[in-house]
Amino acid sequence: xxxxxxxxxxxxxFHPQVAEATARVLAxxxxxxxxxxxxxxxxxxxxKSGNWKSARAVARHFLQVFQGCETVVAPSGSCVNMVxxxxxxxxxxxxxxxxxxxxxxxxxxxxxEFLVRVAQVEELGARWETxxxxxDSCQVYRALGIxxxxxxxxxxVQGLELVEMEQADVCCGFGGxxxxxxxxxxxxxxxxxxxxxxATGAQLLVSAEISCLMNIGGYLRKQGHGVEALHIAxxxxxxxx
Amino acid sequence: xQVRCLEFSKRAQEALLDERLQRNxxxxxxxxxxxxxxxxxxxxxPEGLRDLxxxxxxxxxxxxxxxxxxxxxxVKEAGGVVHWARTAQEACSIVGDLARDRGVRTVVxxxxxxxxxxxxxxxxxxxxxxxxxxDLGEFIIQLAGEPPSHIIGPAVHxxxxxxxxxxxxxxxxxxxxxPEELTRIARETLxxxxxGADMGITGANAAVAETGSIVLLENEGNIRLSVTLxxxxxAVVGIExxxxxxxxxxxxxxxxxxxxxxxxxxxxxxIITGPRRPGEVDGPQEFHLILLDNGRSRILADPDRRQSLxxxxxxxxxxxxxxxxxxxxxSYGWVYSGPIGAVITPQLVPPRLARDLPxxxxxCGACAEVxxxxxxxxxxxxxxxxxxxxxxxxxxxxxxxxxxxxRFHGWLLTHYSLYRLAMEGARAASKFLVHDGRWAWLPxxxxxxxxxxxxxxxxxSFSRTWPSLKRKLAQGGTGS
Amino acid sequence: MSIxxxxxxxxxxxxxxxxxxxxxxxLESRAPTQEVPWIPAEEPWEPLKKELEALSAVFHExxxxxxxxxxxxxxxxxxxxRRALFWEHPLLEALEVRGLLGAxxxxxxxxxxxxxxxxQVARADLGxxxxxxxxxESGALxxxxxxxxxxxxxxxxxxxxxxxxxRQRLRTVGDLVPLWRQWLSTEGQLPSGIHLxxxxxxxxxxxxxxxxxxxxxxxxxVVALDPGAIPEST
Numbered sequence: 001x002x003x004x005x006x007x008x009x010x011x012x013x014f015h016p017q018v019a020e021a022t023a024r025v026l027a028x029x030x031x032x033x034x035x036x037x038x039x040x041x042x043x044x045x046x047x048k049s050g051n052w053k054s055a056r057a058v059a060r061h062f063l064q065v066f067q068g069c070e071t072v073v074a075p076s077g078s079c080v081n082m083v084x085x086x087x088x089x090x091x092x093x094x095x096x097x098x099x100x101x102x103x104x105x106x107x108x109x110x111x112x113e114f115l116v117r118v119a120q121v122e123e124l125g126a127r128w129e130t131x132x133x134x135x136d137s138c139q140v141y142r143a144l145g146i147x148x149x150x151x152x153x154x155x156x157v158q159g160l161e162l163v164e165m166e167q168a169d170v171c172c173g174f175g176g177x178x179x180x181x182x183x184x185x186x187x188x189x190x191x192x193x194x195x196x197x198x199a200t201g202a203q204l205l206v207s208a209e210i211s212c213l214m215n216i217g218g219y220l221r222k223q224g225h226g227v228e229a230l231h232i233a234x235x236x237x238x239x240x241x
Numbered sequence: 242x243q244v245r246c247l248e249f250s251k252r253a254q255e256a257l258l259d260e261r262l263q264r265n266x267x268x269x270x271x272x273x274x275x276x277x278x279x280x281x282x283x284x285x286x287p288e289g290l291r292d293l294x295x296x297x298x299x300x301x302x303x304x305x306x307x308x309x310x311x312x313x314x315x316v317k318e319a320g321g322v323v324h325w326a327r328t329a330q331e332a333c334s335i336v337g338d339l340a341r342d343r344g345v346r347t348v349v350x351x352x353x354x355x356x357x358x359x360x361x362x363x364x365x366x367x368x369x370x371x372x373x374x375x376d377l378g379e380f381i382i383q384l385a386g387e388p389p390s391h392i393i394g395p396a397v398h399x400x401x402x403x404x405x406x407x408x409x410x411x412x413x414x415x416x417x418x419x420p421e422e423l424t425r426i427a428r429e430t431l432x433x434x435x436x437g438a439d440m441g442i443t444g445a446n447a448a449v450a451e452t453g454s455i456v457l458l459e460n461e462g463n464i465r466l467s468v469t470l471x472x473x474x475x476a477v478v479g480i481e482x483x484x485x486x487x488x489x490x491x492x493x494x495x496x497x498x499x500x501x502x503x504x505x506x507x508x509x510x511x512i513i514t515g516p517r518r519p520g521e522v523d524g525p526q527e528f529h530l531i532l533l534d535n536g537r538s539r540i541l542a543d544p545d546r547r548q549s550l551x552x553x554x555x556x557x558x559x560x561x562x563x564x565x566x567x568x569x570x571x572s573y574g575w576v577y578s579g580p581i582g583a584v585i586t587p588q589l590v591p592p593r594l595a596r597d598l599p600x601x602x603x604x605c606g607a608c609a610e611v612x613x614x615x616x617x618x619x620x621x622x623x624x625x626x627x628x629x630x631x632x633x634x635x636x637x638x639x640x641x642x643x644x645x646x647x648r649f650h651g652w653l654l655t656h657y658s659l660y661r662l663a664m665e666g667a668r669a670a671s672k673f674l675v676h677d678g679r680w681a682w683l684p685x686x687x688x689x690x691x692x693x694x695x696x697x698x699x700x701x702s703f704s705r706t707w708p709s710l711k712r713k714l715a716q717g718g719t720g721s
Numbered sequence: 722m723s724i725x726x727x728x729x730x731x732x733x734x735x736x737x738x739x740x741x742x743x744x745x746x747x748l749e750s751r752a753p754t755q756e757v758p759w760i761p762a763e764e765p766w767e768p769l770k771k772e773l774e775a776l777s778a779v780f781h782e783x784x785x786x787x788x789x790x791x792x793x794x795x796x797x798x799x800x801x802x803r804r805a806l807f808w809e810h811p812l813l814e815a816l817e818v819r820g821l822l823g824a825x826x827x828x829x830x831x832x833x834x835x836x837x838x839x840x841q842v843a844r845a846d847l848g849x850x851x852x853x854x855x856x857x858e859s860g861a862l863x864x865x866x867x868x869x870x871x872x873x874x875x876x877x878x879x880x881x882x883x884x885x886x887x888r889q890r891l892r893t894v895g896d897l898v899p900l901w902r903q904w905l906s907t908e909g910q911l912p913s914g915i916h917l918x919x920x921x922x923x924x925x926x927x928x929x930x931x932x933x934x935x936x937x938x939x940x941x942x943v944v945a946l947d948p949g950a951i952p953e954s955t
Contacts, residue, residue: 007703009654013664016703020710027714035707038657046651048604048623050630051644054651061655086623138605171563175603182601183689184254188567189603190694218694265928272929300747306735307743313727319910325727377935378926394926401928420927424935431936436843451748452911462876462922462937469872469914470839480730485747487902491895502925505772505859506894509937510917518913520868522835523842534730542737 001119003031004069006108008076009041010210018210021233022075022111028237029121039065042079047086049177056097059087063100071118072108075233077140077209080110085143110140111233112208116149122156127240129159133202134232135193135216137209138171150208150232157235165196174215190219198225205229242360242388246574246586246595253568253601261400266566269397273560276503277611284499294496294614297489298551301481302541308450308483309532315453319515321528329359332533336442336475337364339529343473345370345439349431351457351464352376353444354392354554355477355533357576358589361442373434375463377427384411390570390578392556393501398569431463441467441525445478446553447493448530451486452514455530458497460508468513474525476513479533481541481550493553500555500613536589545624549585551614558608558618564601573598580608584621592629593638599625661704668699755899760857762887762948769890769945772860776920777933778941783950790821793882796942797825797847800880806830806842807849809869812884815952818849832871839873848874848938849882854889854900855943859919862943863897865904866914875918881938883918886946886955 003026007019023033043058062083066072074080087101115121134154140146154162173179173189193216197205205220205227207213217229245252256262281287301308313323326332340348348370350356362372362383374383378396382389384407389395396404401418409416414426443464445455455476457464468474484490490512498504517524540546559565559579570578575586575595583602587595599622608618629637630644653660674681675698683691690696735741770780781792797805805827807818822829830841842848850870852862862883866872875881891897894917904911922937933939 011703013668013699013702014697016700016706019703020706023707023710023714033711033714035704035711040654040657040660043651043654046647046654048626049600049647050623050626050628050639051647051651052627052631054648058651058654089620138603138607142606142610169607171603171605171607173563173603175605178600178603179690180686181597182250182253182564183692184250184257185564185567185601186603186690187693188257189563214697215694218696221695222691222693268929303738304741304744304747305738306731306741307747309731309734311748315910319913325730327726327730331726375936376926377924381926394929396926397929399927401930404927420930421932423927424924424932428934428936432843435936436839452905454911460922461924461935463935465872465876465916466936469876480734486750487898488751488895491898494894504919506856506861506917506919508919508921508923510861510919512911512915514911514913514915516913517866518868520833521866521871521913522833522838523871523873524866524913532730534733538730538733538737541734 001031002034002070004034004036004066004072006039006066006072006074006079007035008074008079008210010214011075015210015231018075018231018233021231021237022073024237025111025115025124025233026073028124029115029119031119034069036065036069042082044078044082045176047082047090052090056090059090059101060097063097063104066104067100070107072104073111073114074108075111075208075210075231077110077137077144077146078211080108081139081143083108110144110146110208112149112153113144113146116152122152124153124156124236126156126236126238127158128235128238129240130204131161131163131202132204132206132235133163133165133197133200135172135205135207135212136168137207137212140208141169146208153232153236154206159240160235163200163202165200167196172212172216174211176211179215190215194219194223194225197227203227204235206232206235208232242357242576244575244590244594246590246598248574249572249597249601252572252574256569256572257567262398262569265398265400266569269391269394270560270566273503273557277500277557277560280499280503280505290492290495291613291615293492295551297484297492298614301484302547302550305480305483305541308485309480311450312448312453312483315450316515316530319453321453321515321530324529324531326531326533326535329535332359332477332531332535333361333364335531336361336477337368339473339475340365340368340370340440343439345473347371347373347434347438348440348442349373349375349435349438349467349471350379351441351443351459351467352379352395353442353477354576355444355479356442357389359477359533359535361477373431375431375435375467376459377424377461380427380431381407384408388571388576391559392554392577398571435466435470438471440473440475441471442475442477443467445476445482446497447490448478448483449487449490450483454512454514456490457511457513458507458509462509465509465511468511468525469523472525473527473529474516475529475531477531477533479535480537496613497553497555500553500557500611540588546588546621548616549588549621551616552581552585553613555613557611557613561607561611563605563607564603580618580622581616584618584625587625587629592635596629596637596639599629664699664702671698750898750902752899753902757899757903758891758896759888760890760892766887766945769855769857769860772857773920773943776860778860778920778943781942781944782947783944784947786950786952789816789946789950792944793818793821794825796882797822797827800847800940802827802846802880804828804830804845805847805849806832806845806871806874806878808832808851808874810851812851812886812952812955813849815954816884832869832874838871842871842873842877845878847880847882848878849884850875852883852885852889854891855885856891856894856897856917858893861894861917861919864916864918865912867912872914872916875916876937879934879938880940880942882942882944884944884946886951887948888951
């Protein structure tokens with residue numbers, strides 16, 4: 001099965017190792033991975049900052065880049081939700097683009113969702129002796145309803161002990177431009193999230209959303225808490241060396 | 242009431258430093274949410290009930306002219322008087338004139354967000370009328386000279402020792418801290434006011450067109466006292482509160498208390514139809530219903546924003562909002578706080594005065610999960626951001642530079658080669674600024690973020706590492 | 722001024738909605754001919770009792786008519802009642818409440834005398850009402866205003882005694898609708914005041930600490946009459 005990779009903008013230039021891990025995991029699941037040229041971003045920032053005209057232009061670009069692809073996978077819930085839920089609303093008055101958006105929305109998947117629901121692969125041969133806690137990103141859990149899939153995949157990682165944190169469904173405080181416009185509030189939110197993470201005694205924080213990882217991981221790193229924050233693709237690609 | 246929404250950031254930072262407030266906010270968040278969740282979990286079909294609630298509000302607003310006319314006719318039939326107020330000022334002068342004509346000296350008030358919205362107390366006090374908020378929480382904040390910080394618990398930001406201090410100072414009583422004692426003091430102080438009051442003023446949780454009734458939910462009994470003892474009862478009600486029938490009321494009654502406080506029913510639910518009837522010895526001799534527009538018909542005119550008016554004012558979206566739970570109600574700077582406040586405030590006040598509020602959300606979606614009438618709050622927050630940014634009729638006052646930056650970034654994203662060039666440029670520049678993973682200088686926009694968080698630097702992009710990875714994968718290598 | 726405001730608001734609303742047609746079917750009940758779904762009188766009180774006690778109300782079950790005076794007398798003595806307001810209600814008359822109050826030397830206030838009423842009731846220790854019904858699901862009691870049935874009886878005195886028979890129980894708040902409709906059709910309109918009372922008055926406005934008796938009664942007694950205790954005349 002051919003799978004096209006969408007690499008979110010924050011992954012592309014800041015965390016390319018997440019995209020690499022995603023490609024490896026997909027390959028290990030038996031997929032033929034492709035990387036369509038010309039891709040940039042889903043336009044989320046424009047959409048969520050109220051600049052819908054710009055968002056439409058970016059969305060058109062996105063739809064054109066991926067138009068020939070049968071299946072698209074992204075290591076990010078928020079980008080998938082953007083395309084699936086918000087593109088059709090953006091193109092409410094442009095039926096042709098709307099249809100293309102709806103169509104792509106059906107073929108675009110978040111990584112764990114794709115692995116478990118579409119490819120029906122659970123065992124990826126990953127090994128990691130560690131204690132990990134999974135963070136439910138709002139965009140992955142609430143928006144896309146993906147809760148069981150990442151946990152299932154992590155439970156198949158040899159040697160990995162998966163634990164749960166208190167108030168797992170509370171936002172980490174990223175919210176894109178929110179964290180820039182209201183940094184103090186965002187900081188208080190991530191501090192609370194981190195206190196719940198630390199209380200679990202996990203060595204590894206795992207999420208399926210790059211934005212949350214930048215926020216929580218950035219806090220963990222600067223505060224020197226010694227908990228590593230990784231994308232679930234990086235854990236699933238890990239072989240224990 | 243004065244609009245101070247532009248101070249959101251400043252007030253939020255103050256709130257974050259207020260340890261007592263943080264403790265109290267934490268407590269309401271956990272307690273109210275738990276109560277709400279348990280109450281809904283005990284229902285046979287909670288989703289069906291919420292859908293029904295939403296359908297009722299949708300239907301009611303879609304047929305608003307007919308329902309308002311019916312309500313008016315039925316209230317008159319029951320012996321009440323109906324007034325219509327287009328603006329806050331009109332509503333205030335209607336009440337003020339009524340009070341003057343009828344020689345009102347003392348007014349007792351039941352808790353009502355809408356009278357906060359129109360700033361009624363100030364108008365009446367300027368006329369020399371004594372106005373008493375009688376809900377315990379409202380009484381506390383009235384004494385403190387503060388606006389409510391939560392729809393359901395207006396004084397939830399105050400601790401008992403602060404209240405003890407306040408009562409001792411303002412009421413001249415001995416300082417006691419036990420909530421039972423403080424409640425007793427309020428009861429005794431206000432009982433006197435109830436007995437002597439000429440006018441009781443309330444809002445309404447709903448108005449039933451079929452019967453011309455208004456419906457009031459409460460736990461303390463102060464609203465019942467306000468509509469039982471004074472000779473005049475004035476209810477100020479937003480036009481969006483009307484519902485068609487008693488059947489619809491039963492649905493609202495099943496939803497609202499469960500959402501607000503986790504109760505199956507509030508301690509008191511009063512269904513008031515007109516003034517007292519001949520032969521009855523208590524209840525008001527006059528009943529006045531003031532139907533308030535104050536910007537609601539404008540919201541109604543935009544189908545995308547119409548669902549903002551479905552709100553039952555239960556406060557459940559506040560209780561689950563991670564932002565509200567950090568910053569508290571006062572940061573929002575006007576009457577309505579939390580997610581619903583961020584949505585409706587810029588629609589009710591001049592938009593540029595509240596332009597920050599729809600952006601003060603992470604769009605996490607917790608609010609939409611609990612809304613009893615399934616208002617799509619994240620969607621509305623997004624729509625409000627768009628209106629404030631792009632809609633010339635909305636006059637959001639978003640700085641041009643901010644808008645241009647977003648547009649330029651969007652433009653870059655549609656020009657792949659230029660975008661790559663820009664990112665490579667950023668990477669090259671960052672090499673001079675980042676040493677050992679630390680930034681020597683950061684753009685000011687990032688400095689707040691970076692206070693306690695590491696800011697990643699651009700690195701060799703995936704598009705450049707892909708060709709070699711692709712070869713490896715083609716050779717069957719998938720190891721890390 | 723308000724007349725023109727009325728028309729301006731209505732036309733703004735009409736315009737906002739694109740002049741929707743008047744649809745009288747909106748005002749029709751979803752179940753117009755539904756009978757009031759009373760719970761059979763023989764069913765046990767247990768579920769209602771449980772709800773009421775969870776609300777800190779005091780529940781008294783009266784099995785036989787002869788027991789009623791003892792139950793009411795005990796309540797009067799418990800609260801050292803000197804002055805009481807009670808409804809001139811057929812059920813209370815059949816239970817001879819006035820005589821029982823007299824026997825305990827309780828001063829009885831006139832529920833039909835408008836003049837000075839509030840001042841009088843403000844000094845009452847106890848109010849006795851007859852509930853229209855109870856809602857088992859939530860422990861709510863419904864009372865209504867009428868001549869001789871002042872609203873203050875369930876509100877002003879610190880203790881409220883509501884008397885309820887086993888024939889007057891409904892399951893949910895939705896079951897009230899046919900009862901309200903019955904009143905609408907016999908009286909042409911709803912009573913001026915309908916109150917659902919769910920436990921004693923309460924507040925949690927100070928640090929979320931529950932305190933009973935905020936403004937209304939601190940104590941609610943529910944005297945529940947089994948079929949064997951319901952006076953024949955009612």
